[in-house]
Amino acid sequence: MTNSDIIFHTPGLRALKSSGPFSVALKQGKLSRRSLAQGRVMQLCEQLKEMIEGHFVKYPHVSINGFAMKSGVGATTLRRILSDSIKGDPAPHTVLNIASALTNEKRLSVLIDQYQGPVGMMLKSTFGPYVEQMVEHKNMGDLEGELLDPIKYFIYKLAANRTGVSEQSLFNLFGKLGLEKAEELYNKKFLDLRVNGYHAKEKKCSLDYKIVAGHLPEMVKFYKPENVSLGKNLFYTMSESVNEQAIAEIKKIQKEAIQKIFDILESDDYRGEIPYFTLNLCDTLDYGRTSEVLQ
Template sequence: MFKNAASQLASIIKAYLESNPKLSLNRLSEQAGVSEASLRRVLTNEYKGNPSIHLTLAVLRQITGQKSFINLCKNHEGPLGEYLYNELALDQLSENQENYRNQIQSKVYDPILFHVAALAGSPIGVSEEQVEKYLGVEGIKALLSLYEEDFLNLKEGRFHTNEKGVSFARDIFKPVLRSTIELIDTDLSPMDSDNFFYLWTSSLNKKGVQKLRKLKLDTYQKLKDLTRQERYQGEKHVFFFGAFDTYKKNGLKK
């Protein structure tokens, strides 16, 4: 028996590493998109409570290859399954809602479809006129396609996703990002426009890399919190993305 979710997760990680002797903890952390230090804390039982739900899901999805929230809970009984169930509020998620989330994941690998779904997923939804303004005729085609396939509903002239706040799998990031950068207006300086962008490099030690990653995560959480505050809700659609990584061998290979 496991005393808590952290000890059960530690057991799963240890078993996975033992069955893959060539896989290091560092490599697993990179594949899962979490810090090696956090995984080591799990393995050494340093968590007083439970690890974050983000860490837990990222590791389990990487180890099992399972992306469905419901299946992850079903496949892990005990304190870990209970932790997942409670954190994800799956008692409030019907089978139809879970199916919707899984199905829309398969659609948004196309960048145009992604942005239409993202716009419709905003609190105010999106109108046909706005989609055409932002994404042109191809955007309208994508909008109608998603609507005809019942991924969107129409309310008072605006399209909405059937569920708000759907998180998309991380493997869509690169294909969507390549097209998203075309939406950034680089003609005006940040002083004269609403946007903000930057690209730069540096060199840090391991501790500095971990510190920078934590700062990025903290900033990301602050951005999410702000967008959920009612006093800031409005008619202006915005998009934002971020990335931080170390250089990989042949990272720009064709």
């Protein structure tokens, strides 16, 4: 049972059952439909505008700047959406952040199945491959607060493996402090203590991707280049200036590889005692747009 950091399950992509074009608005926390003019299909920015406006109607004391802080989407971008002045569609992560802020939902598998219309289609097409045909993970809100601590994060990650993690292993990795933090997680009922060591109460749980990303620098430190001759590790980093088609092809290859790796990690044929990890990451080699421009 793989201990992944993002939920990897959705009950399927629901077919859009409307007999004609429609939009989806958030009304009192629920999705509602209303017909568009005959023959015209709602665009992504139109749906985002409708959703955000509905949120401001429901919460009149929320300002654009306040919603920008909550969502992580720049106030200028939000204003452009609301004024219909955006050229093209916002980036997928901008749409994801807005959808998450509107619903207070951080689980990817829930979000991509919660929306229909252009927003739902973008979320499914962009993020769906990461959650389809995978196992269901559970979200534990209180756990996220604990796992902001990097040592607790790695303790829980190890404890979520099939074999758990022994106290001796924790001492070897983190010293006495590691044992103390494991005991804290145990006392708060996030861990079980068995004969062979600590085991996570929930082997399959999802975390906010921002928490996971925050721990990536420490994760990379577990890579041991001096041990390459042992044949257990691998490290390649490549970069080049490419076009959008190349990015799509690279992502397709990586997604296929991720599925195959996941199948191996889940298979009983490969059960073992080695706590192994992989990192699957690609992005543009720049700092992206600032929060005050279209994201």
